[in-house]
Amino acid sequence: MKALKLGLLALGLLTTSVHAAVVVTHTNLTTVEDDGTTQYKVVLDSPPAAAEIVTITPTSNDVTEGTVSSALNFDASNWDTPQYVSVTPGASGDGNDGNVMYNIGNAITVTNPSAYVDSPGTDVTVTNINIEGISTIIVYSPSLLTSEGGSTKLVVIRAIGGPPTDEITLPFSTASTEILLGSVSPLVLNAGNLYETVLSVAPQDDNIADGDQPFSIVFSPTTSSDLTYNDISPNNVSGLNQDNDIASIIVAPNSGVTVTEGGAWQTIAVAASSATPTADVTVNLTPSAEVTTSVGSVVLNASNGYRTTFDITAVDDVVVDGDLAFTVTTAAATSSDAAFAGLDPDDVTGTAADNDTPAVAATPLPTMGHFGQFILMMLLAGFGTRVLRKRR
Template sequence: VTEAGGTDTFTVVLDAEPAGDVVIRASSNDAGEAQVGGPLTFTDSNWDTPQAFTITGVDDSIADGDQQATFTVEVKDGESHDAYDDVADQSVTATNADDETAGFQLAATQVQSVTEAGSTTNFSARLTTEPAGDVVLRASSGDPGEATVGAPLTFTSSNWDTYQWFTVTGVDDDLDDGDQVTAFTVEVKDGESHDAYDGVADMNWNVTTTDDDTVGFTLSTTSVSVAETGSTATFTVVLDTEPEGDVVIRASSSDSGEAQVGGPLTFTSSNWDTPQVFTITGIDDSIADGEQQAVFTVEVLDASSHDAYDGVADQSVTAAVADDETPGIAVTQGRSYPANTVAEYGST
């Protein structure tokens, strides 16, 4: 039978002609699921003609799945010939097909985005039909590196139509990965839910995690001082974000006759956040040229670097180079003897 009111029948007939009337009744063990007509009276003239009991499905508004009702078929002793009093009861089982569709729905009233800084948003869920037992909905993140989601929600036969909330939290990374969309799968936890909900289809819900990383590098200083005596100075470079491939940084001098710098530095996805050192060395000349400046351009070596770093702007470090010549006039005597002497007669 069905909750929509579908009926079915079964017949009863006596096995032997009775000496008086025999009344047979059927009774449901669950009149909320299926009911039966009757009773039926057999006489000594119609005892061998089958008579029908009609079973009718009973509707409810609960997604309870297909339910069974058992009908006990028995002789009504008080209204039947005594010879039938001891006849054993029999039973008929009826299945009542559910006509509710188990399901749930999702909704939100907030913007569905979170930040890598760890902000939260939420979306809600509720059942679309009353369950006959608890139903547990769980959400799982398609990318826990971008966003996570809170604990499962339990719905009962009394709170099934009240929205409950899943909370989504943004997760930080160090990649300049742009805004990322994470799909959350919401599903019935079958083992903890009424069986009528076991077949309910999963649903997906999307939340965007906004990026807070920008490719680049950071210098420890933009000016240093060295001397022509060969003294050195250092500055460090560190990447601002974790690269998805190697990044090579080089520094080049605007005047290698005044100051020079060491070779390129390579950063990887594992050492990107550890500063590395460039050493600048003053270069000697023999000119009393005073303090000079050399400008070091610090740049990503595109050809050797992950493409995401190609557009990073150059930066510069200025080195002041101290002169080591002493300005002045060197005086050399022109004769060996007598030194720096003139005579009264006018020698020079």
């Protein structure tokens, strides 16, 4: 059977369990007072039972610093479709209370429980950055949730507090290949841009099923002749680029295949689909007795573009056994690429057409009864008398 493997990886930002778990991604967030919302992702790691409904209810323990969106519901039809909780930072107006950390609980309640159980769920930690009563550099939208092939995000960098008296230089860097930044370091804030600039963040699509990948943008201390804005280390950007690749292996054709004893064979294609493997992928083949395969296994690798073929040939057995159904069983794939390891491609099924026909039996001569034998003897005797008369 065809199987798809959902790869979920967040390198410290992802909470998982072996079975029947609610997976919460992007569990450490940063927001800024008066800024827009940010999100974290929730999905199940396995399907609930038919009547089972899993509800995740987010709750902020400090609504003055941040509020959350409504509850999420999962069932057997949408268990592997991610849903998102939006976090809206609290507004300014409460004075210089500093940067405040709070928690968001994600309580799990289950209707008609079977695979899942009620539990407290995984908390999300949020730091809400203060913008009042200080002169500093603020990086807005510091927690980004991007998607491969998705839209570009904009990060606003702004000097707040008293107006600067000179331009401010802000170096930045990223070591991630998950994003492409729209500016070259350093950024410059000056009177011409009203001491505000924008850094664009474009998610990259790698065609590799590597799961959700974290990234960061690190800001180094500022330099400025205005000592108020000199040597400031703004908050960094942390993000998660959501994977859009799902590893799969296609076998075609995989049903309705016809081969003939001593005649036509069938070529079968096997290929990695929807994502490019990062290592060789091997699939062993086991034919049933009616057919043979040209190879015992197929290997998908970089040299063949992760696609190859094999042939199915009917066994010519000189036995009148009629057309017979056959199966070529494909084993679960082996690979050091975790996304492809264990995938079970479609088996190949079809018919091996017989080329043998039953032998034609000889038809025996009819036999004569006693009367027929008497008639034959009389005819022969008469024939012999005529011959003798002619000779005389």
